[in-house]
Amino acid sequence: MAVIHDGQSGGTLESGCFSAAGPGCFPTGDAWWQRDRDRLCSRRGGRIIGTDQSSIYPPEATELPSVGYYRKLPSEGVVSLRPSLIVASENAGPPEVIEQLKQLGISVVMVSDKPDLESLRSRVETVARALGKPEQGKLLLEEMESALASVEETTIPALGAMTIVMRGGKLLGAGADTAANVVLETAGLKNVLAEQNAYRPLSAEVVSALAPDVIIVTSSTVESMGGVEKVKQSPVIAMTPAVQNSRVIVLDDMLAQGFGLRFPQAIAKVQDGVLGAAN
Incomplete structure (x- = not known):
């Protein structure tokens, strides 16, 4: 406000x-x-x-x-x-x-x-x-x-992806009807949590079954968990293709979830992260 x-x-x-x-x-x-x-x-x-x-x-x-x-x-x-x-x-x-x-x-x-x-x-x-x-x-x-x-001219592999945030001590994943979902889709990725609405708690079993190739994590989540390596070691995501192939991308909270005029910048950072991991 x-x-x-x-x-x-x-x-x-x-x-x-x-x-x-x-x-x-x-x-x-x-x-x-x-x-x-x-x-x-x-x-x-x-x-x-x-x-x-x-x-x-x-x-x-x-x-x-x-x-x-x-x-x-x-x-x-x-x-x-x-x-x-x-x-x-x-x-x-x-x-x-x-x-x-x-x-x-x-x-x-x-x-x-x-x-x-x-x-x-x-x-x-x-x-x-x-x-x-x-x-x-x-x-x-x-x-x-x-x-x-x-940024929409940039083409990246249409990989499965999810955005995760830490809230109340739990890792949550962004589903449909969220700004994070629009960021993923506009960047050219597929949100593996698109069947759910809003943010929901994640479990290792669910994430393992969805097997995301890319994980977007907010900067505040990285900070609260003690660094990006600690995030990767979380039992919820540790065994995912995203972690195994170094496709965990840290994004500023407002870029990942804000949907303001920096929206194109959010898309570019996601695309750069995916393409950088592929090289």
Whole structure:
């Protein structure tokens, strides 16, 4: 969620806009975005004054006040930041808090938050309009589409793959209806967990039967497990073709699961990882 103030303190934002869905609505990091990070997010001298706890990219996001989990927003915490504009995922809530914020005269813009390109395009356009920067939003989309077309020209073997994350001490695998699934498929891989929805716990028996040739693991999972070698030694995946053939690819959490404007970058990193392991 982005809490954006366009009032009297002046200055412009240099870190980007954030979404309550976790990914940055307009994340920095891509070369084409770094050229001018505040070209869309500054609004008449306004600035972002707060985020939710899922806003971890870019790093500057973590330096801002957090209003907690975007599905359980505390009205008092949000109001205390004195925002004039709130940009939030369509999944943000509770509904009564969103309604209360509106009744207080705060402009609340809800954005599409589904794991598909159409939702991403809608999200960018909606935020750009809310900031009074529709042309900049259009430019961002054009650049993203160009980058996406470029990576889609790359061909890799259509191997079976899965994305894994550590949550609550358990390894979970990403099924259909997830951003991770779209990353795999767009990169040219086959998600071996496509028959399930969302994220589900993994067992050695299930993973062994699915025999993924490629495993994408998030950077936070690698960190929490003590390094990529520790991940490979996990009984859940140790005997997979992916581990045996060194096709375990570490991907930044927001790239693997965020579905923001860095989506083409996520595709490229997966493709590079697969092709690099093949050489």
